[in-house]
Amino acid sequence: MTTACHRCGRELEDNAFGRQDRCPGCESDTRCCRNCAFEEPGYRSECRETQAEPIHDFESSNSCDYFRPRRGPARTPARPQGPKSRSAFDALFRKGPPAGPRRGGVDDPS
């Protein structure tokens, strides 16, 4: 059984929960409360492990000693994240020829 990323629903391997690890699907921190088995809305710090240090940023990686990957599907339905938004993301960071009229085409005598 694997753990589903809290944000995009991608399955995360058991060894993918280090402090530096990020979800290969959405680049969010994997070792965070949102992916933790102890997360439970309604509890103090939304955590069932009462001895754990209170954490205020539930979506950033933490050093909580009690962290345990949550099993099974994400509690909340994954947001739709199809190829469309992915390509938009890629376009932001892809390095390529600048948009606009091309110069030096076949019609250019020089």
Ligand SMILES: [Zn+2]
């Ligand atoms: Zn993800």
